[in-house]
Structures are given as structure tokens and as C-alpha cells.
Amino acid sequence: MGMQMLLIVTGASKGLGKAITTGFCCMDSSEQQRQQLDRLHVVLAARSANLLEELGRTIMHHNESTKVRVTLSCFAVDLSDLDQLDSHFDRMFQEVNLSGFDRVVFVNNAGSLGYLGPCSSSPSLTGMKATIDFNVTSALWLSSRFAQLVQENSNPDTQKVTLINISSLLAVEAFPTMGIYAAGKAARDNYHATMAKEMPRIKVLNYAPGPLETDMVEEIRAAPKLDKSLKPAFDKKLIDPQDSAKKLVDLVFSDKFESGSHVDYYDISS
Amino acid sequence: MSILASSASPVLLFATGASKGLGKAIAVSFAKAFQKKKITKAQAVLMARSCMDDTENLMVQEHNALQICQRRLDLADLNTLEPKFQDIWTQFPPSSATHALLINCAGTTGTVGPTSHLTLTEIEKATRLNLVSKLWVSSRFAQTYSPVCATTTIANISSMCSIKATPTMALYCATSAGRDIFHQVLAQDDDNNNLRVLNYAPGSCDTDMQSFLRTHDSLDSHVQAYCQSLETDQKLVDPNETADELVRRLLDQDFESGQRIEYTDVSTYKY
Numbered sequence: 001m002g003m004q005m006l007l008i009v010t011g012a013s014k015g016l017g018k019a020i021t022t023g024f025c026c027m028d029s030s031e032q033q034r035q036q037l038d039r040l041h042v043v044l045a046a047r048s049a050n051l052l053e054e055l056g057r058t059i060m061h062h063n064e065s066t067k068v069r070v071t072l073s074c075f076a077v078d079l080s081d082l083d084q085l086d087s088h089f090d091r092m093f094q095e096v097n098l099s100g101f102d103r104v105v106f107v108n109n110a111g112s113l114g115y116l117g118p119c120s121s122s123p124s125l126t127g128m129k130a131t132i133d134f135n136v137t138s139a140l141w142l143s144s145r146f147a148q149l150v151q152e153n154s155n156p157d158t159q160k161v162t163l164i165n166i167s168s169l170l171a172v173e174a175f176p177t178m179g180i181y182a183a184g185k186a187a188r189d190n191y192h193a194t195m196a197k198e199m200p201r202i203k204v205l206n207y208a209p210g211p212l213e214t215d216m217v218e219e220i221r222a223a224p225k226l227d228k229s230l231k232p233a234f235d236k237k238l239i240d241p242q243d244s245a246k247k248l249v250d251l252v253f254s255d256k257f258e259s260g261s262h263v264d265y266y267d268i269s270s
Numbered sequence: 271m272s273i274l275a276s277s278a279s280p281v282l283l284f285a286t287g288a289s290k291g292l293g294k295a296i297a298v299s300f301a302k303a304f305q306k307k308k309i310t311k312a313q314a315v316l317m318a319r320s321c322m323d324d325t326e327n328l329m330v331q332e333h334n335a336l337q338i339c340q341r342r343l344d345l346a347d348l349n350t351l352e353p354k355f356q357d358i359w360t361q362f363p364p365s366s367a368t369h370a371l372l373i374n375c376a377g378t379t380g381t382v383g384p385t386s387h388l389t390l391t392e393i394e395k396a397t398r399l400n401l402v403s404k405l406w407v408s409s410r411f412a413q414t415y416s417p418v419c420a421t422t423t424i425a426n427i428s429s430m431c432s433i434k435a436t437p438t439m440a441l442y443c444a445t446s447a448g449r450d451i452f453h454q455v456l457a458q459d460d461d462n463n464n465l466r467v468l469n470y471a472p473g474s475c476d477t478d479m480q481s482f483l484r485t486h487d488s489l490d491s492h493v494q495a496y497c498q499s500l501e502t503d504q505k506l507v508d509p510n511e512t513a514d515e516l517v518r519r520l521l522d523q524d525f526e527s528g529q530r531i532e533y534t535d536v537s538t539y540k541y
Contacts, residue, residue, distance in 0.1 A: 085390060118459040119452065120412035122405075125352055129402045137390070137397045140444065144393070147386035171451075174528070179455035183405060187397075187448030193435035194443050195385040198490075227459070260435060 002038030006101040008092070010079060010142065011110030013046035015214035016166065016241045018055060020107055023245035025070065026062040035253055039069045041101070043092050045110070049076035079110050079142070080134035089145050098153040102160065105252060106146050108188075109166040111135050113216060114180035117225030128180065135184035139165070140191050147199055156201040162252050165192040167206040167262060176227035189262055196260025203259045205251070209244040210265030213237065239265065273309075273369045273421060273521045280311040282367035282419075284358075284411065286345060287376030289318035291477035292427065294325045295513035296373050301329035301336055303517050313337040315362055318376065319344050345376050345407070346399040355410060364418035371520060372411045374404055375427045379479060380441025383488035393441065400445030405452050412456060416465040423520055426453040428471040428530060437490035450530060457528030466527040470516050473507035473533035474500050507533060 007024050011017035025042055027035075042059065046052050052074040063070045073095070077088040098104060114131035115122050122128060143163060150161050170178055171185035189206045196204035211217065211234065220226060221234050247268045257263055273281060283300055287293030297316055304312045314329065314336055316322045322340045329338055339362075343354045364370065380396030381388060408424050416422040431439055432446030450469045457467040474480055474497070483489055484497045500506050512533045519525050 082390065082394060119405075119409050119456040120416065120459060120465070122409045125348060125402070125406050128406055129348060129398070132397050132402050133394070136401065136444070136448065137394050140385075140393050140397075140440075141388075141390045144385045144388050151386050174451050174454035174458060176455060176458040179452045179459065180405070182455055183401060183448035183452040186451040187401065187444040190432070190435055190447035191385065191440045191444035194437060194440035197435050197437045198384050198440075199386065 002036040003103060004039045004101045005037060005103040005105070006041050006043070006096065006098065007105050007107070008043040008045075008146075009107040009109060010045045012044035013048045013051035013055060015216060016209055016212055016244065017046065017107070017109040019241035019245035020109065020248060021055060022058065023242065023249040024105070025059040027249075029066055032066055032068055037068050040071075041096070042070065042072045043075070043096065044072070045075045045077050045079065045088070045092060047076060047078050049074070052076060079138050080130065082133055082137060085138055085141060089142065093149060098149060099155060099159075102158070104150070104154065104159060104161045105164070106143075106162070107164045107166065108139055108143050111139065111166065111184070113219055114184065116181070116220065116223035117177050119179040121225070122180065131180050132184065136187045139188055143192065143195065147195060147202060150202055151199070154201065160203070160255070161201060162203045162205065163192070163195070164205045164207050164248065164252070165189065167208040169208050169264060171206065171208065172262060175230060177225060177230070193260040193262075200259070203255065203257075205257055205259075206262040207248055207251075208262065208264040209239070209241070209248070211238045212241045212244060213239065214241055272523055273423075274307045277308045277310060279368035279420070280366060281309055281313070281369045281371070282362055283312065283314045283371045283373070284317065285314065285373040285375065286317045286407070288316035288325050289320045289322045290324075291479060292472055292475050292509045292513065293318065293373070293375040294322075294328075295509035296375060296516060297325050298328045298332060299510065299513040299517040301332035302514075303521055304336065305333035307521070310335060313339070313362060313367070315339050315341060315358060317341045317343055317345075345403045346395070348398065348403065351403060351406065355407065359414050364415045367415075367419055369421045369423070370411075370415040370419045371423045371425070372408065373425045373427070374408055377404065377427070377445075379439065379482070380445065382483070382486050383438050385440045388441070396441040396445055400441075401448050404449060408453065408456060412460075412465050416460065420464060421523070422465045423523070424453065424456070424465070424467045425516060425520060426450065426467070426469050428469045430471055430474070430532070432471070436493055438488060438493065454528045454530075460527070466523065466525070468519065468525045468527075469530040470519075471530065471532045472509070472512040472516065474505075475509040475512060476506035477509055480506060
């Protein structure tokens with residue numbers, strides 16, 4: 001019997017989240033054979049039910065002609081709502097038996113830019129709290145709950161568990177007018193690096209995907225108070241999220257990274 | 271421009287977490303330094319949840335002409351944060367000082383324990399105080415004082431944990447890292463070149479925070495052994511010494527804006 005894989009992705013409906021999802025779920029047959037992929041259960045979370053449905057159809061359609069049995073659960077949820085977070089997580093995992101899988105991959109991707117502009121003119125306290133709650137509080141909690149689930153239900157001898165925190169260059173290098181985004185990414189990196197030290201049974205990766213052509217970068221380009229020195233970096237054709245997703249997928253399957261490390265798209269040789 | 275260059279220029283100092291530990295030591299170090307350099311027009315606004323009489327008395331002993339004001343507030347209470355600071359900044363406006371300094375010291379270790387056992391409430395509490403509140407205070411301070419004052423300086427009290435993932439201290443590690451980089455960006459954002467920001471990691475100080483860690487049930491055993499060895503080997507940092515160093519750097523403006531300074535050499539820490 002081939003490999004049984006469980007994939008969970010937050011922020012899955014567009015951009016990098018979608019590319020990572022299709023990267024794992026819509027591999028060509030030869031790649032699927034290489035990984036000996038037999039069964040794939042996918043749990044996706046994002047705000048848009050419509051976009052998730054569309055993504056689900058893409059995945060199922062692709063796999064009609066492959067040998068992989070694919071099952072899908074989509075959850076249209078707002079992960080920035082702390083009050084509902086626990087019940088969202090419960091719903092996402094209530095039917096999933098972790099011990100039934102050889103490989104479990106959790107991609108903690110959902111996030112937002114927050115205010116772009118000089119730190120000294122950051123808007124309201126409420127705005128700051130909302131940004132931190134979504135990008136840090138919620139994200140850290142989801143990873144912690146996942147870690148607890150793994151601790152209680154997985155067999156370290158037979159299962160490979162990977163937790164990917166979608167990071168950024170901003171986690172390790174400061175750039176003007178991107179303070180709150182950098183703060184969130186740096187906090188996430190260090191939390192996940194710490195989790196890696198605590199839990200050898202999970203391989204934790206802080207993956208910085210590179211500057212991508214997504215809705216998020218359109219937001220950056222349109223930001224009136226983005227530092228002028230950064231404009232050239234964004235006013236050009238950037239990385240196709242599918243390219244970045246492919247590198248991540250290859251990295252996960254190859255296991256060629258140190259748990260807890262920060263790996264950037266540009267660090268990975270083609 | 272050194273803040274000590276002209277002893278007649280009014281200096282305004284804001285210090286959070288001023289009731290005990292490092293925050294208290296820093297406030298007292300300032301009083302000592304102001305006295306030594308004959309800075310005559312200095313106002314200090316001390317902020318903490320609990321009474322700061324101890325701090326105030328020690329400061330008065332060092333400098334009897336300092337104007338000291340205590341403001342009791344809980345930085346973790348976001349509902350009162352804005353009105354309380356608005357009050358403070360109205361009472362101590364930027365026009366009243368040539369040099370304004372903020373020592374952003376108050377903070378929490380957050381719940382100590384494995385990430386897999388942390389609750390959402392515990393995570394939210396740590397991010398609320400250590401990130402939301404502190405980043406907001408630094409931003410608003412910069413916004414209020416740097417357009418007006420000749421120098422505006424922010425010291426973010428950092429930690430070894432901001433650059434070293436420490437088992438069972440994930441909340442402290444995460445929030446310290448977030449704060450550090452925010453303050454680096456704050457330094458880069460400055461258009462006026464009169465805002466200067468320092469990330470200062472004071473070393474493992476002999477304060478309540480360290481004794482809390484030494485005896486904590488859920489702290490990782492290796493980390494705890496390390497903390498205990500600091501005490502037995504007498505390697506704990508005297509908060510007054512590290513405070514003096516911080517104050518010297520701030521008043522001499524002896525740092526690059528956005529720089530991170532560790533009082534002790536982090537590379538020797540192994541656990």
C-alpha cells in the first residue's frame with residue numbers, strides 16, 4: 001500500500017495558499033508515482049466558500065485521471081475571529097484520524113499585510129490589535145493546537161509530520177514602512193523555531209516564499225505610504241506563486257531542511 | 271547630539287515598568303546621570319501597575335530637583351491605553367522638552383510551558399501586552415514627540431530570547447523578536463533624523479523575572495539548569511549596572527539608530 005497523506009492549508013483559496021494546495025494536490029502522475037502517493041485527504045480553510053469550492057473542483061478534476069484517491073473538506077472560516085477559532089479548528093479536525101496517515105503536512109499560511117506606512121503613523125490601536133490577532137495570535141494558536149493533536153495522535157516511528165509556517169524576508173530583515181508585517185513574521189518565526197526545539201517529532205519549517213505575484217503584492221504596490229525606496233523591488237514582474245510552491249513541495253518531500261530553520265525561496269537552488 | 275551637551279535643555283523621560291526590577295533600576299540610573307551631568311530641567315514620568323514610591327524615593331536621593339510624576343496604568347488594558355496616554359502627553363507636551371526619551375521596559379514572560387499546551391487566552395494575553403500595547407506606545411510616542419523635540423529616543427528592552435529559540439518560552443521569544451524588528455523598522459522610517467531607536471538586551475538580571483524562571487515547574491529542564499547556574503556561579507547581571515550602561519548610551523547617543531545591543535555576550539549561552 002502506498003503513501004497516505006493528509007494536507008491541511010489555511011488561506012487556501014488564493015495566492016500562495018492556493019498554489020501550495022495545487023502544488024501538493026495536482027502533481028503530475030510521474031511525481032505522484034515517485035512519492036508512491038496512494039491516498040490524499042485535504043483540509044482547506046479560507047474565508048471564501050466559492051473560491052474554495054472552485055479549488056476543490058480543480059483538485060478533484062485533476063485526480064480523475066490519476067491513481068490517487070482524493071478526499072476533500074473545505075471550511076469557509078474567518079481565522080481572524082479569535083472567539084470562533086477553537087470551534088473552527090474542532091470542526092476541521094473532528095473527522096480526521098491523524099494516525100491513519102503516513103505523512104501529515106500542515107501549512108500555516110493565512111495572513112495579512114496590516115498597515116503599510118511609517119510606524120509612527122500607524123493607525124488605531126484597534127487596527128493594530130486586529131492585525132496582530134490575525135497574523136500572530138491566531139496563527140500561533142493554530143500551530144499549537146496542531147502540535148497538541150500530533151502529540152496525542154501520531155506515531156513518531158511511522159509518521160512524518162511537517163508544519164510549515166509561511167514566513168517572509170521581513171521576518172529576518174527590516175524594511176521601512178513594513179513594521180507591523182515584519183513584527184508578525186518575526187514573532188511567528190521564533191515561535192515555530194521554539195516549537196521545533198520542543199517537539200522533535202514535528203519537522204518545522206519557516207518558509208519565506210520570495211516576493212510573489214499575488215493580490216497581496218498588488219496591495220503593496222497600491223499602498224500610498226509605502227517607502228519610496230521599496231517601490232522598484234515591487235514594480236516589476238515577481239515570482240509566480242506556483243514556482244515558489246513547487247520548491248516548497250520538493251523541500252517537504254525531500255526533508256532536506258533542519259527543523260526550526262528559516263528557508264528562503266532564493267536559498268533553494270533550482 | 272548628546273543629550274548632555276547642554277545641561278539647561280529640558281529633558282522629558284517616560285519609563286514603563288518602573289515600579290521594580292530593571293525598570294526601577296533604569297529610572298534611578300537616569301536620576302544619577304542627570305545629577306552627575308548637572309541636568310537641571312528634567313521631568314520623569316514613571317508608569318507601572320503598582321505603586322512606584324520606592325523608585326521615586328531612590329531617584330530623589332540621587333537628584334533632589336527632578337520633577338517626578340507617577341502614573342498607575344495597566345499597559346495590557348487596551349480599553350484605557352489611549353485615553354491614559356493622551357492624558358500623559360497633554361500634561362507633558364512635546365513643547366515642554368528639547369529631549370524626549372521613552373524606555374519601553376514593561377512586559378511579561380507570558381505563560382512558560384510547551385507550545386502544545388498553551389491556551390488561546392495565554393497567547394492572546396502575551397501578544398496584547400508584549401506586542402500590541404508596546405508597539406502602539408512606541409509608535410505614538412514617536413508620532414507625538416519626534417516632529418517637535420530636538421531629539422526623540424526610544425529604548426526597547428529586548429532579550430536574548432528575541433534571537434534564541436528557547437524551549438518552553440515561546441511566547442517571550444516570539445513577542446521579543448516581533449518587537450525588536452518593529453523597532454528596527456521604526457528607526458528606518460524616520461524622515462526627520464531626530465528619532466533614534468535602540469534595542470537593548472540587558473542580560474539575565476537579578477530580578478523577580480529570573481527568580482520566577484529558576485523555580486518554575488514548567489520551564490524546560492536544561493533552560494532551568496542554566497538559570498540556576500547563573501545564580502550559583504554568581505553570573506546574574508546587577509540590574510543597576512546594566513541600567514547604568516543603557517542610560518550612558520542613551521544620554522551620549524552612543525549607538526546607531528536601529529542597533530541591537532546585548533549587555534552580555536550571547537554567544538557563550540548554551541543550553
